[in-house]
Amino acid sequence: MVSVIMLTYNREKYIARSIEAILAQTYRQFEFVIVDNGSSDQSGTIADEYALKDSRIKVLHIEKSSIGHGRNIGIANATGEYIAFVDDDDVAAPDMLEFLDRLVQENHADIAICGAQKDVNGKILPHSMWDEYCIWSAEDAVTELLKRKRNNAGLPTKLIRRELFEQIPFKEDCKYEDIWICYKYMANANKVAAYGLPKYCFTRHESNNSSFTQNAGLWKAEQMREYLAAFCERTEYISAKLPELTGLVQYSEWSYMISMCDKIKTYDLKDCQGIFIELVRELRLKQEEFLMSPYIQNFEKKWMNKYVLQEG
Structure with a gap:
């Protein structure tokens, strides 16, 4: 049943x-x-x-x-x-x-x-x-x-x-x-x-629990921090459970991080400016691995150049 x-x-x-x-x-x-x-x-x-x-x-x-x-x-x-x-x-x-x-x-x-x-x-x-x-x-x-x-x-x-x-x-x-x-x-x-x-x-509709995922301008720091924490845990879990997917799941987390950098700046998310600084710092540490990933997309390389590499 x-x-x-x-x-x-x-x-x-x-x-x-x-x-x-x-x-x-x-x-x-x-x-x-x-x-x-x-x-x-x-x-x-x-x-x-x-x-x-x-x-x-x-x-x-x-x-x-x-x-x-x-x-x-x-x-x-x-x-x-x-x-x-x-x-x-x-x-x-x-x-x-x-x-x-x-x-x-x-x-x-x-x-x-x-x-x-x-x-x-x-x-x-x-x-x-x-x-x-x-x-x-x-x-x-x-x-x-x-x-x-x-x-x-x-x-x-x-x-x-x-x-x-x-x-x-x-x-x-x-x-x-x-x-x-x-x-x-x-x-x-x-x-x-x-x-x-x-x-x-x-x-x-606007009262959906996840309405902010459909409208980037609705993102708040609390929501973004939970997603980032969840994806960090996901990377650790999948890398341990299915090690053959380590490269893909690591890329997926970095991809999410750089996409959040773009959202914060594109939509001027004032509540998330502190997160932007943290993401740039983390992506700078991982830039070589991320940029060399076979999964990375061209627009992600452009975002990295715009938000991370030039910031340095």
Whole structure:
């Protein structure tokens, strides 16, 4: 059986649509665990009303906490062999669970991944889509994640064997839990089955937890520091777990650092000027390795020359 877990907080405008999308799934053998994370609006009440109508729904009301804590609570109360996470403002295609379940069953995979679209002010745009049936090893899956084309850190679009969540619980003392954890599931999977047909639609709006990733001008120092810390830990973890990917994951961290330098200056992020100085100092120490990396892009070389080398 599949468990679907949704964490909700003050999404009374969207949650009914998101719940309806799960209840309309062609795959029927699932349980639906909704964790109300201390909502002050009607989100929890709306979830309770649906639970009265459908026995597959279990609603848990908890005090406001981190997303990671809420997801861990959901896992502890779920019974499925595989678990899917959906957000309370997004919409799953009617056959998403059936599609993902078929991928794991046909390939005896620990993780299945589908493609997605995104709704930006009513306009539907592609978001990690590709027309190819892929079977990946752990190394392949992490490689694809680092390349950020056919795999990404977001948990929606993924069906994951429960044992991986039990081995690697969500980090609870952070705001952006996916960037800390998703690569660890990939690195510990025996097999990942992925087919990028769009079966999920993200809704983009200003109250998204990650809205700043869509609008560079919204970045704040706190957010940037958490991302930088997460990517530093990712480099250490993957280098130890999959040493053959050390060069790629190191490049990926440096790539992120120089991209943040560009954002700070391009968007005049005054809150992040201290971070810019720190990044320049670190990139200056790593400049030879970064510039000699086989993965580096020409625009990154230009950024290095503009922000790091000329600063010296």
